Amino acid sequence: MSFESTTLGVLTAHAGLTALIAAADMHLGLSPQNAAVPYLNFFVVSTVPGTTTDNGQSGKARLDNYRIQVDVYCATAAESIAAAEQVRLALEANTGTQYFFEGMNDDFSDAPNSYGRQIDFSCWYQSNS
Numbered sequence: 603m604s605f606e607s608t609t610l611g612v613l614t615a616h617a618g619l620t621a622l623i624a625a626a627d628m629h630l631g632l633s634p635q636n637a638a639v640p641y642l643n644f645f646v647v648s649t650v651p652g653t654t655t656d657n658g659q660s661g662k663a664r665l666d667n668y669r670i671q672v673d674v675y676c677a678t679a680a681e682s683i684a685a686a687e688q689v690r691l692a693l694e695a696n697t698g699t700q701y702f703f704e705g706m707n708d709d710f711s712d713a714p715n716s717y718g719r720q721i722d723f724s725c726w727y728q729s730n731s
Contacts, residue, residue, distance in 0.1 A: 605668055605727045606630050608699055609644065613672075616692030622685045623674065637675075639716050640685060644672040652726075665728050670701075672721045673709050679717040686719035693723055701725045 614625035619642075627633075627641040652665035672689050676682040686706055693701035701723045709718030 605666075605699075605725075605729070606646065608727070609670065609693075609701075609725075612696045612699070612701075613642065613644070613689065613692055616688065616695075619685065619688040619692050622676070622681065622688055633675075640674065640676040640681065642672065642674050642685070642689070644670055647671050647722075665726055668725045668727055669704075670723050670725065672723070673718055674721070675709075675716045675718045677715055677717070682717040682719045686721050689721050699725060699727055 610628065610630055613619060613628050623640045623642050627637070629641065629643050631643065631645050633641045633643050647669040649669075650667040652667065672686075672693075674682055674685040674689060676685055690703055690706075694703060702725065704722040704724055706722070707720045709720040
């Protein structure tokens with residue numbers, strides 16, 4: 603399973619988050635153009651190879667550091683704050699892959715009546731490739 607599908611699975615499985623944003627409205631990369639709020643986008647900002655001596659060349663699983671950004675957009679500022687908090691709860695409570703909160707900011711959208719929050723995480727992910 604890829605890091606991206608693992609992360610999307612963690613987000614779509616969290617009941618507190620899906621109560622605010624439907625799993626079908628959570629997207630890897632950009633959301634569809636003219637998407638209706640609420641919705642969520644996430645993408646990998648960067649990947650840094652792990653510090654193992656061969657980084658997977660021996661066939662052993664490697665450990666890479668991923669930085670991700672999760673953006674939530676909702677109809678009100680209060681809803682976007684609540685959704686962002688649920689994103690944080692979903693990722694930080696995950697017992698498999700560990701996600702580390704790095705910060706949160708207001709995010710702006712060109713769409714009218716849309717309030718956003720940007721949430722940044724770092725994660726060490728063990729890949730089998």
